[in-house]
Amino acid sequence: xxxxxxxxxxxxxxxxxxxxxxxxxxxxxxxxxxxxxxxxxxxxxxxxxxxxxxxxxxxxxxxxxxxxxxxxxxxxxxxxxxxxxxxxxxxxxxxxxxxxxxxxxxxxxxxxxxxxxxxxxxxxxxxxxxxxxxxxxxxxxxxxxxxxxxxxxxxxxxxxxxxxxxxxxxxxxxxxxxxxxxxxxxxxxxxxxxxxxxxxxxxxxxxxxxxxxxx
Numbered sequence: 001x002x003x004x005x006x007x008x009x010x011x012x013x014x015x016x017x018x019x020x021x022x023x024x025x026x027x028x029x030x031x032x033x034x035x036x037x038x039x040x041x042x043x044x045x046x047x048x049x050x051x052x053x054x055x056x057x058x059x060x061x062x063x064x065x066x067x068x069x070x071x072x073x074x075x076x077x078x079x080x081x082x083x084x085x086x087x088x089x090x091x092x093x094x095x096x097x098x099x100x101x102x103x104x105x106x107x108x109x110x111x112x113x114x115x116x117x118x119x120x121x122x123x124x125x126x127x128x129x130x131x132x133x134x135x136x137x138x139x140x141x142x143x144x145x146x147x148x149x150x151x152x153x154x155x156x157x158x159x160x161x162x163x164x165x166x167x168x169x170x171x172x173x174x175x176x177x178x179x180x181x182x183x184x185x186x187x188x189x190x191x192x193x194x195x196x197x198x199x200x201x202x203x204x205x206x207x208x209x210x211x212x213x214x215x
Contacts (some may be wrong), residue, residue: 044132045165050177052167056087057119058094065102066144069152073102073115076156084164095172096121098163102155104136104143111136111143113151115159119166127170130162 062070081088091097101116114133121127134155136146167173 044162045128045130045169047165048168048173048177050168050173051085052164052170052173053085053087054176055096055167055170055172056089056094057081057096057098057163057167058089058091059098059100060091062100062102065104069144069147070102072149073152073156076153077160080157080160081163084160086160086164086167094122096127096167096170100159104147106140106143107135110138111140111146113143113147113155115155117159117163119163128166130159130166132158132162134158 059074062074064070065073078088097120099118099120101118102114103116104111104113112133113136115131117128117130118126119128119130132155134151136143136151138146140146
């Protein structure tokens, strides 16, 4: 009887451990994303060389940071996005929608300040994930104590640049980019109609000066 009781107690402990593991797994699925610079779908994108303006964007959410940090980051981001020729609009006029996450975490010697943009198209399909980070030096028990306005401005500028690069490669941006044939035709026209150099005015007194090339 004692053996059966011990076996039953062991089974109950095992079942409880399994249930706890499943509960933690479910919680982790809803937790905030852990940002990593090595995220495979967060690779940096090279700009296409064309304006991102046709690919309008609506920012639908920014989460993760204390409210004062989020407010400052978004103010910096809006200004940097405008400088990058990114058109921010409301949801009704947007081609793409961005959900952002801002976080800070402690590392040896300081902290890391990171952002994530999950970008969706009009069909609610995730088109791209962008993420980047900056290093902060110092010592604190809370990583946000190491974050100042300069750090937020630097990360906002980096995120706006990354976002502009992505949008410049979208079909909307490439559709209005100059076609190679039109560029070649324009260059050919320029070659066929060269602009004459302006005549050099004669100096006072009517004497024209000439200069021999140096040898």
